[in-house]
Amino acid sequence: AQILSKGELQVSDKERHTQLEQMFRDIATIVADKCVNPDTKRPYTVILIERAMKDIHYSVRPHKSTKRVNAFFCMSLQALEVIRQLKETMQIERAHMRLRFILPAKEGKKLKEKLKPLIKVIESEDFHEQLEMVCLIDPGCFRGIDELIRSETKGKGTLEVLSLKDVEEGDEKLE
Numbered sequence: 001a002q003i004l005s006k007g008e009l010q011v012s013d014k015e016r017h018t019q020l021e022q023m024f025r026d027i028a029t030i031v032a033d034k035c036v037n038p039d040t041k042r043p044y045t046v047i048l049i050e051r052a053m054k055d056i057h058y059s060v061r062p063h064k065s066t067k068r069v070n071a072f073f074c075m076s077l078q079a080l081e082v083i084r085q086l087k088e089t090m091q092i093e094r095a096h097m098r099l100r101f102i103l104p105a106k107e108g109k110k111l112k113e114k115l116k117p118l119i120k121v122i123e124s125e126d127f128h129e130q131l132e133m134v135c136l137i138d139p140g141c142f143r144g145i146d147e148l149i150r151s152e153t154k155g156k157g158t159l160e161v162l163s164l165k166d167v168e169e170g171d172e173k174l175e
Contacts, residue, residue: 016062023060023075028053030079031086034139034165038093043165049086056085095165096120096136101149103131103157111152118145134162 028049036043063074086092103111108131121136137145142161149157 020060020062023062024053024058025050027060027075027079027082030076031082034079034094035083035092036095036165037091039091043095044092049082052086052090053082056089058082058085094139097139097142097164098123098134098136098162099142099145100132100134100160100162101145101157103133103149104153105130107153107157111149111157114148114152115145118148139164 025046029046031053032044032046032049035049061074061078063071083092083094101115105127108127112131112133118141119135119137123134123136124132125134126132146159149159
């Protein structure tokens with residue numbers, strides 16, 4: 001009757017502790033999945049990220065929502081916060097996204113100048129009938145690049161995500 005009237009299920013301390021531990025692990029997994037060591041461009045292990053989170057005394061904020069989408073969104077926001085805090089104590093940055101865009105020749109040169117500040121590395125560039133470029137960007141710039149290409153080319157330009165995470169090939173994840 002209490003659940004029906006108040007809309008909440010009482011959770012024991014042990015259950016709450018287990019939920020928080022799981023969220024802590026999930027946040028560490030998101031961070032490890034989205035970040036690399038900027039010097040080596042190699043990913044960190046989840047265990048190393050968990051250890052670093054404990055070192056900075058990061059505490060998970062539980063979310064009231066039971067919907068999976070909201071829960072994931074809440075954890076993603078906390079993961080971004082963790083990345084910001086970890087930057088103060090360790091070498092860590094979000095992995096770059098690799099994009100390819102093809103722009104009509106008419107808008108290509110002008111648009112390239114507007115895109116330059118948003119691009120970290122231009123890997124290849126080909127300008128014949130149209131401008132085709134493969135580059136690395138910070139994931140936070142993706143929306144801006146997408147909107148710029150759409151508006152400037154009036155839908156004629158194409159943007160393709162080649163990889164969400166640019167990491168060095170070779171050894172597996174390093175401790």
